[in-house]
Amino acid sequence: MYKPIQEVLPDALSTVKDNKLQDPIGDLNLTGRTILKGGTVVDPKNKMNEIKDVSILNGRIFEVDDDIIPETGDKVIQCEGLLVVPGLIDMHLHLGDLFDVSSAPIFEAVQDGVTMGLSPGAGNSFMTPALVGAEMDRGLPLNIGVFLGAPNVLGTMLNLEELILLFKGQLDREIAERKMTRNLLTYMTAPLIVGLKDHMGHYLMPDENFDKIFEITSKAKLIFMTHTQCPSHANRVLELSKGRPIHLAHATAAGCGSHADPVEGMLEIIELCKRENVSAEFVTTMLRDGLGNREGLMMTKKSQQIAFDALADGIVEVLISDGQNAATMKGFGDTRDNIPALIELAEKGVLSLSDSIATMTSNVARLIAEKTGNSWWVNEVGHLGVGALANVTIIDQQDKLATYTIVNGEMVSFENRTIRRGNGAGGWVSKFGMVKKMGVGDLTTHSYAKNMILS
Secondary structure (H helix, E strand, O other), X not given: OOOOOXXXXXXXXXXXXXXXXXXXXXXXXXXXXXXXXXXXXXXOOOOEEEEEEEEEEOOEEEEEEOOOOOOOOOEEEEOOOOEEEEOEEEOOEOOOOOOOOOOHHHHHHHXXXXXXXXXXXXXOOOOHHHHHHHXXXXXXXXXXXXXXXXXXXXXXXXXXXXXXXXXXOOOOHHHHHXXXXXXXXXXXXXXXXXXXXXXXXXOOOOHHXXXXXXXXXXXXXXXXXXXXXXXXXXXXXXXXXXXXXXXXXXXXXXXXXXXXXXXXXXXXXXHHHOOOOEEEOEEOHHHOOOOEOOOOOEOOHHHHHHHHHHHHOOOOOOEEOEOXXXXXXXXXXXXXXXXXXXXXXXXXXXXXXXXXXHOOOHHHHHHHHXXXXXXXXXXXOOOOOOOOEOOEEEEEOOXXXXXXXXXXXXXXXXXXXXXXXXXXOOOEEEOOEEEOOOOHHHOOOOOOOOOXXXX
């Protein structure tokens, strides 16, 4: 006799029974708990690579165990045959800048498994946190933060010490109103960034300005990211750093031959990466068999092999996308290549699967924690330990796609399609940590009562 495969259907769907509306959820006492059932948990920080269940409660990882027994009212997501990894952190992902005309790239990035994107637009000004933060307030499905463009930071009347105080959240409001901006939103939100970006492709700063930017980032504990494409420019910036911390962005671009021989350029950059004050990142698109993006830059096989060797030797430990191909300005890569690159690096034997996953999870969190001096990053993100924020990317290793993306405990994407209910899941990320609301997007619609009036 025929039996329906989905035997749960009668209890799961709304219908009419005995002339009455049947609500499948209304009678349940929902626990608020979500259980990721039976997936292979790959958590580099906690040295886990085995089949486990993961439960989520109130936006955080609640339990990781061999067999978590579902209770009535739990939400259960079947993950058999899938990889359950910490939510991907893309620390160089242009979103909402470089002439983006919609928020589509943000949603595309989430579909590709990104749970946190840090956007380093060359034109990002002091106003950027307020503008992008307003969009987040009104509903974005991922955690987002920004770098400011280095020349823009030097464009006001604030002197060096005052800029350092600003980014520490210590600048006096009267000074800000006199020397920085008449816009209170700009002054209050400007410190909520992760770093400053020098962009050789858009401008060339004089030596004295580099020295100022290095002073600001080193003393205010911000990341200083520089555009790494021309080896001579990278050498100049490293010389001006005088040992102060610097991060070489999309370092694989030096292996594309736009400013030097691709092999010699890549070898030169790798030598710079070995310095104590230097960290670096490679672009996922450039590490795939296609060697790069035809709308951007492409490596050679020999320069790509140098990048593989640097990854295998632990000289470079972070991968990024640089861009999203739904954007107008696409950058050097695409978030669609993140997951395939992570899996292919393991398949090629360049890295173990755990070490490959770490390049966009725990390694990124550790790097930012070191640069900012804030342990929030290693405590809250980049891993699936109990108590961490529930940012999870669930991957089908066969099709190399994100089956589910979970941000702060909310499912925001399923099978490469965003879920509109997750549009408000994201938060605003700064060097100080994360807030769920910037408040800017709410100012025109409502405010919150702070004081209770008792009769």
